[in-house]
Amino acid sequence: MPTLGELVAPRRMGRDFRWLLASSWTSNVGDGVALAAAPLLIASMTSSPILVAAGAILQFLPWLLFGLHAGAIADRFDRRRLVMLANAARAVVLAALCVFLVTGTANIWIVLAVAFLYGTAEVFVDTAGSTLLPMLVQPADLGIGNARLQAGYLVANQFAGPPLGAFLFAAGSAWPFLVEIVCVLAAVVLISRMARTPVPPRGSADGDAIAHPPVHTDIAEGLRWLWRNPPVRMLVLIILLFNVTWAAPWGVLVLYATEHLQMGAVGYGALTTASALGGILATVSFGWLERHVSFASLMRIVLTLEVLMHLAFALTTVGWVALVIMFFFGAYAFVWGTISTTVRQRLVPAELQGRVASVNMVGVFGGMVIGQALGGVIAEIWGLTAPWWFAFAGAALTLLFVWKPISAIVQAKLP
Secondary structure, three states, rough: OHHHHHOOOOHHHOOOHHHHHHHHHHHHHHHHHHHHHHHHHHHHHHOHHHHHHHHHOOOOOHHHHHHHHHHHHHHOOOHHHHHHHHHHHHHHHHHHHHHHHHHHOOOHHHHHHHHHHHHHHHHHHHHHHHHOHHOOHHHHHHHHHHHHHHHHHHHHHHHHHHHHHHHHHHOOHHHHHHHHHHHHHHHHHHHHHOOOOOOOOOOOOOOOOOOOOHHHHHHHHHHHHHOOOOHHHHHHHHHHHHHHHHHHOOOHHHHHHHOOOOOOHHHHHHHHHHHHHHHHHHHHHHHHHHHHHHHHHHHOOOOHHHHHHHOOOOOOOOOOHHHHHHHHHHHHHHHHHHHHHHHHHHOOOOOHHHHHHHHHHHOOOHHHHHHHHHHHHHHHHOOOOOHHHHHHHHHHHHHHHHHHHHHHHHOOOOO
């Protein structure tokens, strides 16, 4: 009978994959702690909606500013070392915040500056980190590898971390950030146990240092490759469009839950918990799904469920029904995230993984910005269910547009 370790990280995937997995899970615990503690810290310092919203905006603004640069840099240097350096930078930023908090000199502007610097370092961590898995495992194992990494995000970042962060903040404003420092530094130690990443800088077969062109040249090269590769281009477009439709109602979800469904603050929190629980179920089931259902069928099923989910939320007025819908949303959203990442990694050459991944992430966060802006305006004019109707119509039209190309995306081969 296989051990738990063998089920989670099969031996065939190698020791380095286990170090990567352990580092990712540990880092996600710290990020989950901050997910609750950072908004609580900002709210304790200001009642200004603009400043509170600024804290949320700083979660994705660094991606829009530095995402493409992070991708180009990840394709130039040792990606494992880049993750380590960026995580160390996060720890330094957090340590400075703790000093300000302990000495009583922290204010809202310092906290917002820390949030921006921390988010900028996180862009480099996530971009370089996303390139490591394809370098460590065989293409056939990318699906299960991404599923295991996503499981850590769901359990640690979304499920366990936030309650721990809120509890620690109640004990003292600096405690959650001290715990996060420990988690981030532990992640650095764990990933340092990996062997040196196998892809040398471009243009050097033996990995010796070489002169690089300007960063914007590398970015342009990545964008040209993406534009000339129809399957990957279509995949990135799908992700952008569905993030616009998804983010429109999600931006006003708290008002939808508390005012339209009358669920209160606890009920709103329960919605996010239900989503995480659905994702955990999908984590357990992904290996079976991958063996029995083709990726093309899974992608169509998941995107169809996305359309139906928006319709269901637009129609329901009952809180427990919304919880059930959210549970299944978490399940299929996890499956989609795992499949889309796996397909992209299989289709992109190793030397372009960072740049293509960064374009994908800029599309994700760009779609969220557009969608949330549209959702706020639509809800203000037509009511709290209107963003769900917009998302339903937009997702349905997008699904019709991409239904046929999905087969070409899945069947494509690495150039």
